[in-house]
Amino acid sequence: MQLTRHTDYALRVLMYLALEPERVATISDIATAYDISRNHLVKVVHELGGHGFIKTFRGKGGGMQLARDAGSIVVGDVVRRMEGNLEIVNCTGPRCAILPGCLLKGVLYEARDAFLATLDTYTLQDLLHQRQQRLSGLLQVK
């Protein structure tokens, strides 16, 4: 039960860009920072651009930035768009004999929706500052 590496890397790219939103970062910057495959990042970045999460600039001095404020990028949206296949089990390849009367599928989809609904309560900004906010909150209480 894992997200694809594609989605994992997409979230890492967005977190990297969100740390310094004004800076134009390159794929090499991000590949080096995380020590991950540049080739795989090329596809991830292309798709993140296609979904409007980032904007890319070609040529010398080119690279990428977040396309919008980190507080408006919802983690659940990123996972839904990047993950591609949101089917929890494969009922059709080969086709499962009980498919027409199966209640398990609906239960698994309900669980998946609870998973995504949790991710919908967090933005990219929350991934950066939430700990700071929590600590601030704790110190005020005390």
Place this chain on the structure above:
Amino acid sequence: MQLTRHTDYALRVLMYLALEPERVATISDIATAYDISRNHLVKVVHELGGHGFIKTFRGKGGGMQLARDAGSIVVGDVVRRMEGNLEIVNCTGPRCAILPGCLLKGVLYEARDAFLATLDTYTLQDLLHQRQQRLSGLLQVK
């Protein structure tokens, strides 16, 4: 974002056995019914036995039955035990550079827990009869 085939097949085996709890079913029965690999089912059945979900009988007339009432087998328990790896992303192979300060991991675990909590509200029995119960409920309302 899929459960492993191992977990998928485990749930199918349990649903099969729950339909006729008195009958001793064989791996061949189940492999034929679902048109899936007998070899893979051998491992699944072995593990289901180890976790106490089913009891197995050797020799002529051997096979398997549910070890307990379908109403006491919780879907979330089956998924937790069969799935093995419940990490939503792989932060350590290779080790992610931001691991010590990463807030994403906690968010993903919270979402995974919401997924499992949903599955904890269903038993194997619910997968068989819930539709019937729902229909009965609907007809009484009308």
